[in-house]
Amino acid sequence: MNSRSYSLASLAEKFLAPSVAIxxxxxxxxxxxxxxxxPAEGVGPSHQxxxxxxxxxxxxxLRIWTEPALRERELRKMQARNPEWDFMSRAFxxxxxxxxxxxxxSYQKQACDISDVIIENTLALEREKGMHHFLLGYAGRTGPxxxxxxxxQFIDGEIALMIAARRLVAEKDGYKSLLTDRIRxxxxxxxxxxxxxxxxxxxxxxLFCNAISLAAIRLSDVLDGSDHSxxxxxxxxxxxxxxxxxQTGVLISAYGVDGRPSPAGYSPEGTSIWLAxxxxxxxxxxxxxxxxxRAKKELGRSFFGFGYSREWPExxxxxxxxxxxxxxxxxxxxxxxxxxxxxxxSAFDDWPYFSQLLSSLNLVGFPEETKGQLEYHASNPxxxxxxxxxxxxxxxxGEAKGRADQ
Amino acid sequence: MSERARPPCRDSDGRDAFQFxxxxxxxxxxxxxxxxxxxxxxxxxxxxxxxxxxxxxxxLQRFLGFAYIILYFLFAGVVPxxxxxxxxxxxxxxxxxxxxxxxxx
Numbered sequence: 001m002n003s004r005s006y007s008l009a010s011l012a013e014k015f016l017a018p019s020v021a022i023x024x025x026x027x028x029x030x031x032x033x034x035x036x037x038x039p040a041e042g043v044g045p046s047h048q049x050x051x052x053x054x055x056x057x058x059x060x061x062l063r064i065w066t067e068p069a070l071r072e073r074e075l076r077k078m079q080a081r082n083p084e085w086d087f088m089s090r091a092f093x094x095x096x097x098x099x100x101x102x103x104x105x106s107y108q109k110q111a112c113d114i115s116d117v118i119i120e121n122t123l124a125l126e127r128e129k130g131m132h133h134f135l136l137g138y139a140g141r142t143g144p145x146x147x148x149x150x151x152x153q154f155i156d157g158e159i160a161l162m163i164a165a166r167r168l169v170a171e172k173d174g175y176k177s178l179l180t181d182r183i184r185x186x187x188x189x190x191x192x193x194x195x196x197x198x199x200x201x202x203x204x205x206x207l208f209c210n211a212i213s214l215a216a217i218r219l220s221d222v223l224d225g226s227d228h229s230x231x232x233x234x235x236x237x238x239x240x241x242x243x244x245x246x247q248t249g250v251l252i253s254a255y256g257v258d259g260r261p262s263p264a265g266y267s268p269e270g271t272s273i274w275l276a277x278x279x280x281x282x283x284x285x286x287x288x289x290x291x292x293x294r295a296k297k298e299l300g301r302s303f304f305g306f307g308y309s310r311e312w313p314e315x316x317x318x319x320x321x322x323x324x325x326x327x328x329x330x331x332x333x334x335x336x337x338x339x340x341x342x343x344x345x346s347a348f349d350d351w352p353y354f355s356q357l358l359s360s361l362n363l364v365g366f367p368e369e370t371k372g373q374l375e376y377h378a379s380n381p382x383x384x385x386x387x388x389x390x391x392x393x394x395x396x397x398g399e400a401k402g403r404a405d406q
Numbered sequence: 407m408s409e410r411a412r413p414p415c416r417d418s419d420g421r422d423a424f425q426f427x428x429x430x431x432x433x434x435x436x437x438x439x440x441x442x443x444x445x446x447x448x449x450x451x452x453x454x455x456x457x458x459x460x461x462x463x464x465x466l467q468r469f470l471g472f473a474y475i476i477l478y479f480l481f482a483g484v485v486p487x488x489x490x491x492x493x494x495x496x497x498x499x500x501x502x503x504x505x506x507x508x509x510x511x
Contacts, residue, residue, distance in 0.1 A: 021491040326457075377452065377453075378457040
């Protein structure tokens with residue numbers, strides 16, 4: 001063998017050793033990488049008061065709602081992209097502000113003032129432009145609404161919840177009748193369906209919207225002394241009987257007024273069930289916990305310490321849509337479902353999963369803190385509002401439970 | 407063409423000086439890190455909002471947004487691997503050298 005030819009030893013040194021080093025380095029780095037993206041201590045809602053991350057995240061939203069020009073620009077962008085996002089960002093922000101006010105009384109005046117601006121602006125838009133202003137275009141294009149006159153449980157439920165949350169922090173003149181009227185409308189319509197659910201879109205009842213409505217009904221009972229306990233118990237019995245996916249035991253996402261699974265959401269979906277099980281905590285804690293446990297088994301995943309949620313269970317895969325948001329191939333990680341999973345993990349004190357989900361958000365959300373505001377570039381105002389809610393939730397439902405126990 | 411032998415580097419004890427292996431790993435790491443830092447300082451992080459689809463971005467901004475995302479993942483995922491690999495390679499080489507030196511002639 002001459003000096004130019006490679007011996008086995010030199011080949012090993014040139015190619016094998018670096019390849020083995022890269023392989024070993026990968027094996028070492030991938031499982032430890034998540035440590036560098038873990039949320040700081042005290043970020044979770046078990047923390048007393050309002051965490052610095054929540055304050056920073058809230059600051060941007062507060063700016064949007066206190067600066068008219070910025071508000072108009074941001075809301076126009078949201079409306080153009082997805083009118084539902086505009087509406088939902090309002091609801092989650094009001095819920096967040098109310099929780100922040102209960103956590104830290106120094107927030108109370110600001111929280112109430114901004115909540116009032118949001119609620120009144122939303123009601124004005126609903127009056128002037130109708131419910132379609134906040135609904136996706138197909139609300140007016142597809143088949144007729146089964147229940148007449150047409151109303152959307154998506155709109156009614158979230159408006160009722162916003163008003164109820166605001167009133168739990170501090171009572172406000174005029175809001176009582178606004179809430180009781182809407183609760184009456186919602187329950188009347190829900191009772192007309194064999195599955196006790198009202199439609200959000202023509203002949204589409206969504207678990208997400210009906211679970212929010214149930215929470216609003218429960219809060220109104222606490223606030224005004226009304227009693228819908230029979231109705232709520234009947235809803236849970238009906239849901240267990242008619243709305244559970246037989247393969248997974250998880251509530252399905254969308255169904256017709258008669259309870260038939262709808263093509264839009266015939267199976268459980270992360271974007272519905274995570275929030276629904278949180279809202280059901282106000283209705284039936286045991287059922288809610290069981291749904292969370294099952295949903296976590298079917299949809300909750302982690303990859304080298306980074307948590308995420310699937311949109312659909314493995315047993316009934318679906319197709320990417322406006323609700324699921326982008327779905328990462330292979331892992332089937334859904335951005336929207338993962339965002340809402342943070343709410344559920346927080347609500348059910350599932351700190352390991354909560355921390356894993358926030359690690360993923362820190363990795364792929366592109367957070368940026370500037371001028372005392374925190375923004376996730378890969379997110380949008382509704383995503384940020386959902387995250388803010390997951391960081392501060394707890395006191396509002398706690399307050400409701402406390403008053404109910406009294 | 408004849409190969410020119412590299413003059414041996416010697417340490418103060420007259421032994422061959424330790425030669426770092428896998429220096430290209432450091433080179434790649436520096437290149438990726440410097441490029442990422444450049445993008446970061448230029449403010450292209452803002453364009454990662456291309457992922458949320460809420461901002462009306464031009465085609466150049468979208469391109470820069472995606473380029474930033476790729477560089478970010480290379481910086482976060484690949485650069486540490488290259489650095490760890492460099493360390494492992496040289497740690498192994500150093501240990502091997504020490505063992506050879508300590509062997510009786």
